[in-house]
Each structure stands twice: as C-alpha cells, then as structure tokens.
Amino acid sequence: MTQTAPDMIELKGITKEYVKPSGEVHTVLRDINLRIPKGEFTSIVGPTGCGKSTALNLIAGFEPPTEGEVYISEQRLDGINQRAACVFQTENAFPWKTVIDNVSLGLRLRGISKADAYDEARKWITRVGLKGFEGHYPSQLSGGMRKRVSLAQCLIVQPEILLMDESFSALDVHTRQLMEDELLRIWEETSASVFFITHDLEEAIALSDRVIVLTAGPGATIKGDYQIDLPRPRNVAEISFDPAFMRIHQQIWKDLKDEVMISYENANKFTS
Amino acid sequence: MKTQISSLASPASVEVVSRKAELKKKALKLQARNLSLQLLVFVVVTGSWQFLSSQKIIDPFFFSSPFDIVKHIWTWAVYGTTAGPLWLQFLVTLEETVLSFILGGVFGIIFGYALGVNDLLSVILGPYIKMINAIPRVVLVPIFILWFGLGMPSKVASGLVLTFFIVFFNAFQGVREVDRNLINNALLLGASKGQLAKHVIIPSALTWILSSLHSSFGFALIGAVVGEFIGATQGLGYLIAQAQGAFDTTGVFAGMLILSITALIADLGVSKLEKRFIAWRYVRK
Structure with a gap:
C-alpha cells in the first residue's frame, strides 16, 4: 500500500471514559492518534481488556468518544458509520433469516428490489463457498460456515471499511486458517480498509500490512506501530515459517510481552 | 469446501436409506409407547373415579x-x-x-x-x-x-x-x-x-x-x-x-x-x- 493514499480513518486525540456503577471514572483509551490509509489492512493487538473493541466501537459509531474526534474520509463521524461493516466475534447472522436473506439484507435495507438483491447475494454466497446452502438457517450451519455468511453479509454492501472484532477467535485452528486465507483472497479483490482486532499476534502479522500494539489498560495508548512488508498473496498456514515473519514476530512480541505481563499482574492484583 | 458440498449433494446410498427407515420405525415406536401410556393414565383415573362413585365409596352427590x-x-x-x-x-x-x-x-x-x-x-x-x-x-x-x-x-x-x-x-x-x-x-x-x-x-x-x-x-x-x-x-x-x-x-x-x-x-x-x-x-x- 502506498503511503500517499488519503486517510480512510483518522482518530484524533481520542479518549474514552466510562462511569462505573460505583461512580468511579474508568479510562479505557487515552489520547489515541491514528491514521489508517485507504485500502490498508491494519491489525490492533494488545492484552485482554486493553480497549481494542472500544476502539472498534468508536470507529463504527456505536458510541462517541469522550474526547477527540473520529474522521472517516476526512468527514467527522457523528452516529453510525455508514461506510463500514463489521464481522463480530460472536454472531452476525440473524437466526430467523435464511442464508440468502441474511446475505441480501444490506441491499434490501438500501431499498434494492428482492430479485436484484437475491441475484447479488447468490454471487457472494458462491464467492464465500456456500453455494447450495441458500435456504439454510444459521443454526443448521457450522461455525466456519456461519463466519462465511457474516463475511458475505458485510462485503455485499461494498463497505469502504471492514471492521473485524476477533472475528475468527471462536473457530478451531484449521477452520481459522482457512477463513483467514479466504478473507485475504476476497479482500485483495476489494479496496476496503480492514480494521482487524485480535489478541493473536501471529494472526495479526500474517494478515496485515500494519500491526499496532496497544498498552495494557486502563488508559491504553499506542505502544508500537509496525509495517509488515511481507509479500502478498500470502499463505496464512505457511507464512509463519518464513524467516522474515519470525523476525517481525520477535520484534513486536518484545513490545507486546511487557504489556501482557502488566495486564496479567493487574488482573492478579484485582483478584487477590 | 467444494468437496464438502459435492459429498453432501451426492445421491444417498442404499445403506443410508435402510438406516433412515430403521430410525423412522424407532421414532414411531416411541410415539406409540408415549400415547399408550397417556391413555393408560386416563383410563386409570376415570376408571377408578367411576368405580369409587358407583360403589358409593365416594358420595356421587359431591363427586x-x-x-x-x-x-x-x-x-x-x-x-x-x-x-x-x-x-x-x-x-x-x-x-x-x-x-x-x-x-x-x-x-x-x-x-x-x-x-x-x-x-x-x-x-x-x-x-x-x-x-x-x-x-x-x-x-x-x-x-x-x-x-x-x-x-x-x-x-x-x-x-x-x-x-x-x-x-x-x-x-x-x-x-x-x-x-x-x-x-x-x-x-x-x-x-x-x-x-x-x-x-x-x-x-x-x-x-x-x-x-x-x-x-x-x-x-x-x-x-x-x-x-x-x-x-x-x-x-x-x-x-x-x-x-x-x-x-x-x-x-x-x-x-x-x-x-x-x-x-x-x-x-x-x-x-x-x-x-x-x-x-x-x-x-x-
């Protein structure tokens, strides 16, 4: 990705605080400044509870930042981000809708006729490898297949930003690698910027153009920002044997390890 | 993925068909058992009610x-x-x-x-x-x-x-x-x-x-x-x-x-x- 591309997402001095039921103020993110160019695949890694998902919520527009602003294509975000789609960790698919109704939903909501929406949905269902399952309900599908539905459901609206909140972390290792490869394959055909949240550093490096490390919460900030210049197309299952991959992994892990230890100590402090 | 689909779509073998029939038979048997047990409860309750009442063990005027x-x-x-x-x-x-x-x-x-x-x-x-x-x-x-x-x-x-x-x-x-x-x-x-x-x-x-x-x-x-x-x-x-x-x-x-x-x-x-x-x-x- 060229660095001259315009910013798709810009976080400007973002701080996010919550008031706990006890009345205490809990700072999740503190003074985050981040620019993500158009078409870049960015991963955010950090220890559990550091506020990765909060960052995603802010970009999606589910909640406003306490301080600072979110800009999408240089426009200030106010309310739901209409240029984004999100693959959640748990379920995206509506259990009361069949696969084709789930996938075509985004188009139907935009007022496209049922026939046209179905035609387009069939293409996407084929693209994610679910041909023949159009009439199935999500409960009849495996976890990996449901993730494929989620992907198709998001990508059919051709979002400029694809948000992924630990999307594959509930899958078993093999399904996960399969889905990661699939994601890369489909992503390379689109021009979407991907904002990928994970706690798995290997996954982050294997998929991304850029990996951002957050510090342990509360009040997480950006600790490191790494460009991953491994050649594409990549094979997720094999790339981890690449010496270049290992070098990058080692480098980032040094940063991340400290934060994980801090987060671990914090957790122990609270429980004991 | 593709191989998975084709194996699902392939015509069912004879073995599968006979297995299906067997399972169906089992399900029917289960249904028949449940129904007859339900009927049994009905017969026992109303039967004893009728018996007790006609033998005047319980007062037919009240019961x-x-x-x-x-x-x-x-x-x-x-x-x-x-x-x-x-x-x-x-x-x-x-x-x-x-x-x-x-x-x-x-x-x-x-x-x-x-x-x-x-x-x-x-x-x-x-x-x-x-x-x-x-x-x-x-x-x-x-x-x-x-x-x-x-x-x-x-x-x-x-x-x-x-x-x-x-x-x-x-x-x-x-x-x-x-x-x-x-x-x-x-x-x-x-x-x-x-x-x-x-x-x-x-x-x-x-x-x-x-x-x-x-x-x-x-x-x-x-x-x-x-x-x-x-x-x-x-x-x-x-x-x-x-x-x-x-x-x-x-x-x-x-x-x-x-x-x-x-x-x-x-x-x-x-x-x-x-x-x-x-x-x-x-x-x-």
Whole structure:
C-alpha cells in the first residue's frame, strides 16, 4: 500500500471514559492518534481488556468518544458509520433469516428490489463457498460456515471499511486458517480498509500490512506501530515459517510481552 | 469446501436409506409407547373415579362420576341448557375469550414494544404498570360489570386485563433481550428505525411473545368465565354458576370439562401459530 493514499480513518486525540456503577471514572483509551490509509489492512493487538473493541466501537459509531474526534474520509463521524461493516466475534447472522436473506439484507435495507438483491447475494454466497446452502438457517450451519455468511453479509454492501472484532477467535485452528486465507483472497479483490482486532499476534502479522500494539489498560495508548512488508498473496498456514515473519514476530512480541505481563499482574492484583 | 458440498449433494446410498427407515420405525415406536401410556393414565383415573362413585365409596352427590358428566353434556347438547342451546353458551364464551385474547395480545405487544425501545417511557410508566399488575385482577371483574353491564364487554375487559400483562411483560423482556451485536450489525448495514424493528427486534421478541400466548389464552378464558360467574345471562361460566346454585355437581364438572377441552384445542392452535411464525426455531440442527 502506498503511503500517499488519503486517510480512510483518522482518530484524533481520542479518549474514552466510562462511569462505573460505583461512580468511579474508568479510562479505557487515552489520547489515541491514528491514521489508517485507504485500502490498508491494519491489525490492533494488545492484552485482554486493553480497549481494542472500544476502539472498534468508536470507529463504527456505536458510541462517541469522550474526547477527540473520529474522521472517516476526512468527514467527522457523528452516529453510525455508514461506510463500514463489521464481522463480530460472536454472531452476525440473524437466526430467523435464511442464508440468502441474511446475505441480501444490506441491499434490501438500501431499498434494492428482492430479485436484484437475491441475484447479488447468490454471487457472494458462491464467492464465500456456500453455494447450495441458500435456504439454510444459521443454526443448521457450522461455525466456519456461519463466519462465511457474516463475511458475505458485510462485503455485499461494498463497505469502504471492514471492521473485524476477533472475528475468527471462536473457530478451531484449521477452520481459522482457512477463513483467514479466504478473507485475504476476497479482500485483495476489494479496496476496503480492514480494521482487524485480535489478541493473536501471529494472526495479526500474517494478515496485515500494519500491526499496532496497544498498552495494557486502563488508559491504553499506542505502544508500537509496525509495517509488515511481507509479500502478498500470502499463505496464512505457511507464512509463519518464513524467516522474515519470525523476525517481525520477535520484534513486536518484545513490545507486546511487557504489556501482557502488566495486564496479567493487574488482573492478579484485582483478584487477590 | 467444494468437496464438502459435492459429498453432501451426492445421491444417498442404499445403506443410508435402510438406516433412515430403521430410525423412522424407532421414532414411531416411541410415539406409540408415549400415547399408550397417556391413555393408560386416563383410563386409570376415570376408571377408578367411576368405580369409587358407583360403589358409593365416594358420595356421587359431591363427586359425580365420569359417565354422569358425559351424560350431562349430552343432555345439554341435545335438549339445551337453562340459558339456551349449549353451542350458543360455548360460542359466547369462546367469542369473549378470543376477543380478550386478541385485544390483550395486541395492546400487550404494542405497549411492551414501546416501553422496550423507549427508556424514558419505561422509566415514567414502569412504577404504575407494576402497581396495576400487583392488583389481583379478579377483584376488577365486579367493577367491569358495573361499568359495562352484564353483557359481553365486561367479560372481554376482565379477560383483557389478565392477558395484557402477560403479553406485555414478555414483549418488553423480548425487546430488551435482543442481542446487541445483531442490532449493531443491522445499523451498520444501514437499517432505519423501522427496518430495525422489522428485521431484528420483532423477530427476536416473537419467541418471547409467542411463548406468552400459550398461557395468556388460558388466562383469557379464565377472565371470561370468572366474569360470567359473577354476573351474566349466558355462557359456560354462567352455566357453571347456575349448576353450583342448584347443588348440581355434575353440571359443574360438565362445564369444567367443556372448558378444559376448549383450552386444549386453543393451545394446539397457538402451537401451530408458533411454528408458523418462528419456523427457524424448529429447523433440524
């Protein structure tokens, strides 16, 4: 990705605080400044509870930042981000809708006729490898297949930003690698910027153009920002044997390890 | 992925077919066993009732007997009741029940939905609804009879207040329990408020609402019958009240039997409705 591309997402001095039921103020993110160019695949890694998902919520527009602003294509975000789609960790698919109704939903909501929406949905269902399952309900599908539905459901609206909140972390290792490869394959055909949240550093490096490390919460900030210049197309299952991959992994892990230890100590402090 | 699909789509082998037949046979056997056990319970209960009553071990005057009850219903059906033909009494009660069920259901869903999606409204009205809900509804029936007279409206009103709260609380809870991710997902995909309701909130809440309809039909029936019991000129509740006034235990039991059969049939209807509206819950996993 060229660095001259315009910013798709810009976080400007973002701080996010919550008031706990006890009345205490809990700072999740503190003074985050981040620019993500158009078409870049960015991963955010950090220890559990550091506020990765909060960052995603802010970009999606589910909640406003306490301080600072979110800009999408240089426009200030106010309310739901209409240029984004999100693959959640748990379920995206509506259990009361069949696969084709789930996938075509985004188009139907935009007022496209049922026939046209179905035609387009069939293409996407084929693209994610679910041909023949159009009439199935999500409960009849495996976890990996449901993730494929989620992907198709998001990508059919051709979002400029694809948000992924630990999307594959509930899958078993093999399904996960399969889905990661699939994601890369489909992503390379689109021009979407991907904002990928994970706690798995290997996954982050294997998929991304850029990996951002957050510090342990509360009040997480950006600790490191790494460009991953491994050649594409990549094979997720094999790339981890690449010496270049290992070098990058080692480098980032040094940063991340400290934060994980801090987060671990914090957790122990609270429980004991 | 492709190989998986083709193996699923390939024609089933003979072995699979025979296995299927075997499983089907097993399922049928199980069904037959359950049905015969159910029948056995019926035979034992009514049989011993009949025996005890005809042997005068229990007093037939107070406890009646299954044969007498069926005979009584037969007499009602053929010669009519004190309030007119039996089918008319049945129809009156059914009409009151269905009307209060529908009205209570509709109001319950509307209010439950409105308070479920609107925090301000639920904060304002919450305490009042809890207060009204705390009143035993049966004490409202005499008031309804004073307000609306001995006819149908007072019975519909008493059935309505009973059904309303059940459906209301379930609809409210159903709306509140919608998965946050699903709402967020729909919003990102571009859903407006109305579309959010249509595609996400209502389908999700329907599971709760429909399960409440099972019990609320029973309550609609209770409302109608209690209303008739306290003051009416026709209906099954009126028949029971009349029989009670004449120390006619058989008549009371006969009315009860007709009521319970009605409730059973209605329950089947609601189950059908449920399968129709939340088909996705019944797909084979």
